[in-house]
Amino acid sequence: MLKEARQAWLETQQAGWGDPMRLHRPGRLAAQALDQAREVVAAAVGGRPDEVIFTASGVHASHAAVAGLALGRRRVGSRIVTTAIDHSSVLAAAAAAGMHEAVQVDHEGHVDLNGGTTAVGTAGTAAACIQVANHEVGTLQPYVEAAEICRRADVPLVLDATAGLGRIDLSDAAGWSLLTGWAGAFGGPASVGIVVIKKNTRWRAPYLIDDYQGGRWPGVPDVPAIYAAAVALDCWLQSGRTVGERQHDLVDQLRAGIVQRVPDVDVAGDPVRRVPHLLTFSALYVDGETLTLELDKAGFAVASGSACSASSEHPSHVLAAMGALTHGNVRIGLTWTTTAAEIDQFLTALPPIVTGIRATVGAS
Amino acid sequence: MKCPRPIIEVARRIGEVRVGSLLEVLADDPAAGPDLAAWCRMRGQTLVASDPPRFIVRRES
Numbered sequence: 001m002l003k004e005a006r007q008a009w010l011e012t013q014q015a016g017w018g019d020p021m022r023l024h025r026p027g028r029l030a031a032q033a034l035d036q037a038r039e040v041v042a043a044a045v046g047g048r049p050d051e052v053i054f055t056a057s058g059v060h061a062s063h064a065a066v067a068g069l070a071l072g073r074r075r076v077g078s079r080i081v082t083t084a085i086d087h088s089s090v091l092a093a094a095a096a097a098g099m100h101e102a103v104q105v106d107h108e109g110h111v112d113l114n115g116g117t118t119a120v121g122t123a124g125t126a127a128a129c130i131q132v133a134n135h136e137v138g139t140l141q142p143y144v145e146a147a148e149i150c151r152r153a154d155v156p157l158v159l160d161a162t163a164g165l166g167r168i169d170l171s172d173a174a175g176w177s178l179l180t181g182w183a184g185a186f187g188g189p190a191s192v193g194i195v196v197i198k199k200n201t202r203w204r205a206p207y208l209i210d211d212y213q214g215g216r217w218p219g220v221p222d223v224p225a226i227y228a229a230a231v232a233l234d235c236w237l238q239s240g241r242t243v244g245e246r247q248h249d250l251v252d253q254l255r256a257g258i259v260q261r262v263p264d265v266d267v268a269g270d271p272v273r274r275v276p277h278l279l280t281f282s283a284l285y286v287d288g289e290t291l292t293l294e295l296d297k298a299g300f301a302v303a304s305g306s307a308c309s310a311s312s313e314h315p316s317h318v319l320a321a322m323g324a325l326t327h328g329n330v331r332i333g334l335t336w337t338t339t340a341a342e343i344d345q346f347l348t349a350l351p352p353i354v355t356g357i358r359a360t361v362g363a364s
Numbered sequence: 365m366k367c368p369r370p371i372i373e374v375a376r377r378i379g380e381v382r383v384g385s386l387l388e389v390l391a392d393d394p395a396a397g398p399d400l401a402a403w404c405r406m407r408g409q410t411l412v413a414s415d416p417p418r419f420i421v422r423r424e425s
Binding site: 247264266282284285286287288306308311314315319320323324325326327328361362363 | 367368369371372375393394395397398399400401403405406
């Protein structure tokens, strides 16, 4: 978490905020904080505060968005169109809602807009989904063009802004019907997801509801966590642009350095049209779990999209759809405080680790 | 086989077939399909058939 967000969360724990629906003072304080949080999110995405709801996670947000649209649009049909590299929660929600069509992407992850046009133009399409940017490789999707295609086909679009919110300017992203996000992706708490539902969208809660959050997400909201999420987003709104520029340059250096210093490495995603902070690469003949553990020993905490990494038994569907190498995969996300010195240290540590693992398996 | 193993073995054995000849690979690792395709791309070989768990690679160089 960003230190400002952590600080805000700690302070609100002591402030004694209560249920924002209650009329007593702790309730009113919580209600004010919730209103402020909605305003911050609305400003970041070009929406209105009363369109914003907070869920328990980004995955909940994806499920709620897709399932709710499918429910609201069931008289039109049950086809859900996504890209082939959307987050697994979106793919799962699409498959559960009805007939899922995944539009292919090119080797850098850009969705095929012609394929998308045909897909959303097909009769019975309830909804379409696209990301602002891919959560693994960082490639920016043509979400403005996609929104226009969906508008012409009269199909509501769910824009998964998880990798872009608090990283790039989304205030003029236009044409989406629903926007989803996750505070854990921008330095806020992992327990806060975001759904913004544009007025007049035919969305219906696909779960039991009550009076909270306008009948769109049940239960007393965790206002301290939501407030901390808003503080994290506000940090970006105030000063994130320069951080983003610096991260973009650092990732450029990483990309160039890795390719230069390590033979047989596949660096995935668009090198230029991407979010500033993400990088993923795969090293031939190396297994992802060993690479992750060796990098951890060297002081670098990275993730992996390989089939044989601890987090999954399947290779990354994102890398596979792009035709990118899936084994020996490392995923890096830079933080606000990542320095050039740390990049250099990583570039120094990586080559002997890869060479060492390749020697162990006798691979050339 | 740990996940890059099938690819490591293919890389080792590809020299045993003549240029233009085919190598059949049997691998039930879920990464085998995508990674054979990627390896072929990185090494200038051709994946002529992909029918998991059976794959056929043609040596081009």
